Amino acid sequence: MMNKIFFLAQLDVQTWTYILVGITFTIYIGIAIWSRAGSTKDFYVAGGGVSPLANGMATAADWMSAASFISMAGIISFAGYDGAVYLMGWTGGYVLLALLLAPYLRKFGKFTVPDFIGDRYYSKTARIVAVFCALLVSFTYVAGQMRGVGIVFSRFLEVDINTGVIIGMLIVLFYAVLGGMKGITYTQVAQYCVLIFAFMVPAIFISIQMTGNPIPQLGFGAELSDGSGTYLLDKLDGLSTELGFSEYTEGSKSTIDVFAITLALMVGTAGLPHVIVRFFTVKRVKDARKSAGIALLLIVILYTTAPAVAAFARTNMIETVSNQSYANVPEWFKKWETTGLIKFEDKNNDGLISYVADEAKNELTVDRDIMVLANPEIAKLPNWVIALVAAGGLAAALSTAAGLLLVISSSVSHDLIKKILKPSISEKGELVAARLSAVGAVCVAGYFGINPPGFVAAVVALAFGLAAASFFPAIILGIFYKRMNKEGAIAGMIVGIVSMLLYMMKYKLGWFDDVLPDKSQWWFGISPEGFGTIAMLLNFIVSITIMKFTKAPPQEVQDIVEHIRIPSGAGEAVQH
Template sequence: MSVLVWTYIIVGITFALYIGIAIWSRAGSTKEFYVAGGGVSPLANGMATAADWMSAASFISMAGLISFMGYDGAVYLMGWTGGYVLLALLLAPYLRKFGKFTVPDFIGDRYYSSTARTVAVFCALIVSFTYVAGQMRGVGVVFSRFLEVDINTGVIIGMIIVLFYAVLGGMKGITYTQVAQYCVLIFAFMVPAIFISIQMTGNPIPQLGMGSTMSDGSGMYLLDKLDGLNKDLGFSAYTNGSKDMIDVFAITCALMVGTAGLPHVIVRFFTVNKVKDARKSAGLALLFIAILYTTAPAVSVFARTNLIQTVSNKSYAGMPDWFKNWEKTGLIKFEDKNGDGLVNYVKDKELNELTIDNDIIVLANPEIANLPNWVIALVAAGGLAAALSTAAGLLLVISSSVSHDLIKKMINPNITEKGELWAARISAAVAVVIAGYFGINPPGFVAAVVALAFGLAAASFFPAIILGIFYKRMNKEGAVAGMVVGISLMIYYMAKYKLGWIGGDTLPDKSEWWFGISPEGFGTVAMFVNFIVALTVSAFTPAPPQSVQDIVENIRIPSGAGEATGH
């Protein structure tokens, strides 16, 4: 059967599964809509958290980034993995004990202020919309190739699917859908990786295959081979970094602390019964995430090696079917500048004739390696599972921010539960439309857009949450001032150095970056500014009420500690 037929079959089965789960587990109350009734098992919550966490950026775009950036791409691996550890150890148990299931709810109550809540809602919406734009773009990339439609149509199809099960099922439907999506995406990521590892090195474990010798009898190590191929084309050696150390640190830090401020991941720790279950599900999620994250560098190496050997200096007329198929989507472009009919793929922009979108690497990898059609279709289903699972989680954050934190807590406290549920569903529907627009008009490829969302979360939420838990003296004036200054600074830097909206039609050169830090890493600078502003303002304004300080003291004491010490 053809790739298209296999895609319809596998994607159709997985979509039917997701929609069936959404109907079976539809939410009947606001508690079920927001936190799945609080009765999810740690194992299921761990899988759902992993699926929520591993978005289109992890599945589709991260390996593509590493593939083209080489050693420099490691910042995404370190940042996202380290960030999850930070979240699981430093924040999740305390937020769970505090008992508020949205970040604006925590900030509003901890800082005893409707202004703080409003600022937090604004920040949550900015972060979530930036993040969900990347997911919708990922959905469009998958559909454009495998259903042979254009990217915009692909985004619209994804909008309809995610709207159905997010609006109907809420967190309850999303949780169990995400369990299924985790199983699909991890199977889809590992199967081709294992196939290609055996094909290229004879080793069935991709993580080990990446560092093994080639199976062609040359005795050459795969990474040495790739270094040589890169150098021949004028690129730097794959295993050498070219980024400034300050930028590597800034991006890694922004991704780490941005993780700890992501509203759609934090809310997952409220879907279990006890604080102990929150810790367990955090540990299980880290294990599930590590399976993909330790495999991604291997996939990058396999894909880059195969890609160069397949296309570089080869006849365009003799290009394989996968090349022509991806060319139709516009994500690969060939321009025969010298008219020799050969694909000249080199670093020199004047001589280079091939443009490749980073986001196609994982999806095209099985085709480049001539794997069976069912494996190619399976990867398409995995990419969709990754993008849709995170998009659904983000839409829930958007809808709960509007219906619970804005309408229920501030505009109309007397709204009925049914009214609040309808408000949540309507705001989710509106959010899907806005997210779809940004998916059709994204400010970059998937991982870059998502990295900016992490920077926004780092600049706004992280200091307010961490100080709210560990510093009793932190007051509302300091928190509000820090969040406003932090996110404003980050938005300005993004607008000027990433989107080109400020100071002319062209993007400023890298030499103009502040401290040599890229927009993806600037969240670290904005976060430090947030901390300084928050602590300074807090020092010159009144301390929080004693009741608030007592709450902060209480959430840091483990449950059952009083019985153990006899107090």
């Protein structure tokens, strides 16, 4: 027994990573085989009988991507207060979902978001516009996930990024194609457990080290345990201003931009098809409300820990490297330097690392992802914790990719093939079509993961703006405004998504000018990330104006609206 413990303690990070990733992947594949889909209902909505707890866990895993797990804490640690746009933006949307969307869409009881748009607005055109928006949003988002899988593999298993992307594709292919929504739901439940454990363990260790408090959310506001009696955040504000950065708790974005980005992210969250579709899988309307609450609770555990990790990591990093001699840096510094994620250039040749806000004098560049990936090493945690972070990052990226791929495949097989191109297709034929489109979607996503077009990274964050500008107003008006008709909704969605795309191309990608226009030219000082808010308002205004001049929807559609407002008699999501 003693020998065994000694042996485990001796294992290096690499071996631990193989063991933990191997175990978790075996679990995912086992679940996929156990939960094969036998019908289109299984494939699209997991048979419609998922419990609120399982759906909440699956939603949380679906929601928290490689970006939430790996990058968010790092982004916050460099942005300080401004990082709140992601924290509030990516959680506040669930309040909108639970209060304004999920119960009604569940009662409506179909398979996809374009289903709702198509039926509520009694129009094939509306359905096609919705399918286009769903595909655009999901593809921009999924390409980033596959890249994330590749990066995690390459960093921890020392294979190249492309091999990593291909391994990730094969795994997702296996359980998404075999199990559809049913397979995805139950693997996501397992993935939530893996990712939350992997995120919390290092956070708790570091919180104890720095403040003596095992709860990171409290350690965040506590005194440092170095005996100085200084609060962590005061220390960090002091260090930041000393080096010429703005105060950590103040941030540097304008208030209007913070407001606009937060709103665009919240509304975008509530309009993302892969999140909405999760609420089609529960049994009753009340389960839809409850599972939104559970999902948010499970998400908030990670989201309230992330800003604490951000502050710990930033303080730790500044104290460890700032003005220290390069010859004496710790081992992790050298290790991450070889990956190119930490760069040091001794501009004044004094052998000291000077890390300051002034670009001309700054000698240290740190990739934001380091804050989570290297945190366990910086804090000198055991090897198995470092390996756990790799398994957690993979769980986060794979679960989100799978959810998105399902939306893409159901948009093609259900909304395009079954509803528009070939309504006579049999149940069996549709299931085959769904599986084939999942294969196609994985291949396209993998292609973008291996050959990311330059603009993908820039565009992923804007998927929210696109969802806010297109779906959110159409769904809200469809539920809360009986008089809303197809003319208004279609015009609104088109104006919303086109204005968002144009603003993005001009101010984010710089396609219309020789050089990218700078901040001073933004409309009302709102960044492309925040423009989703404006595009959403445009959508609302156009929808309502056009609606006023066109005729009311037919009586049977108004009856549908009456029907979805009443929770009872939801039945299961039905084939129709």
